[in-house]
Amino acid sequence: xxxxxxxxxxxxxxxxxxVTLNCDPVSNHLYFYWYKQILGQQMEFLVNFxxxxxxxxxxLFKDQFSVERxxxxxxxxxxxxxxxxxxAVYFCASSPQGNxxxxxxxxxxxxxx
Amino acid sequence: AQSVTQPDARVxxxxxxxxxxxxxxxxxxxxxxxxxxxxxxxxxQLLLKxxxxxxxxxxxNGFEAEFSKSDSSFHLRKxxxxxxxxAVYFCAAGGSSNxxxxxxGTGTRLQVSP
Numbered sequence: 001x002x003x004x005x006x007x008x009x010x011x012x013x014x015x016x017x018x019v020t021l022n023c024d025p026v027s028n029h030l031y032f033y034w035y036k037q038i039l040g041q042q043m044e045f046l047v048n049f050x051x052x053x054x055x056x057x058x059x060l061f062k063d064q065f066s067v068e069r070x071x072x073x074x075x076x077x078x079x080x081x082x083x084x085x086x087x088a089v090y091f092c093a094s095s096p097q098g099n100x101x102x103x104x105x106x107x108x109x110x111x112x113x
Numbered sequence: 114a115q116s117v118t119q120p121d122a123r124v125x126x127x128x129x130x131x132x133x134x135x136x137x138x139x140x141x142x143x144x145x146x147x148x149x150x151x152x153x154x155x156x157x158q159l160l161l162k163x164x165x166x167x168x169x170x171x172x173x174n175g176f177e178a179e180f181s182k183s184d185s186s187f188h189l190r191k192x193x194x195x196x197x198x199x200a201v202y203f204c205a206a207g208g209s210s211n212x213x214x215x216x217x218g219t220g221t222r223l224q225v226s227p
Contacts, residue, residue: 004156031211031212033214033215035217040201041122041201041219041220041222042217042219042220043157043203043217043220044217045214045215045216045217048212048214050211050212055212055214056212056213056214058214091156091157093156093157097211098210098211098212098213099145099207099208099209099210099211099213099215101147101159101162102149102157102159102215104149104156104157104158105156106154106155106156107154107155107156
């Protein structure tokens with residue numbers, strides 16, 4: 001079936017550094033999402049993105065976070081600077097219609113030291 | 114505010130037994146409802162979805178769920194579980210607009226014992 005690819009699968013960085021998480025969504029999908037999973041369970045909505053714009057963001061989407069998808073390339077989540085509490089698994093998802101099913105990548109585990 | 118509640122963090126059942134995982138939602142209007150499954154170290158995969166119509170929806174691998182507007186619930190069921198069903202199950206709700214976010218419950222970790 002359609003696949004969402006996330007690169008890298010694991011990223012280790014020092015607190016205060018910048019990190020960019022990359023997502024290659026399903027090719028004809030128009031809606032994109034980032035979720036944060038903590039302790040292997042709770043899936044927290046961060047942000048959704050359509051037509052080059054953020055549609056909605058949660059309180060977890062701090063000022064240090066930003067998303068973009070320049071020219072149909074990767075959909076990225078950038079954190080600058082990182083904090084210890086940003087350690088989690090970040091899942092990217094895409095959807096053809098927005099309120100249809102979401103297709104998820106396998107996640108990027110971010111470890112902030 | 115939209116929210117999804119899964120009251121059971123962990124459920125253990127014996128192989129071959131029936132299963133019900135509970136989900137309650139709080140959403141203005143009638144939401145679109147989903148059940149996803151997450152196997153270890155993987156992304157979430159859709160099991161089934163409800164938009165409208167017959168309140169009982171069938172999904173993959175013998176799963177079904179029943180929508181109840183009066184109870185604000187969308188419980189997941191399976192008649193006979195297999196050891197391979199061990200995973201984390203997420204209930205989710207979204208709105209009817211394309212730009213609405215999808216909100217997930219806290220997940221229920223299912224352990225199927227032999």
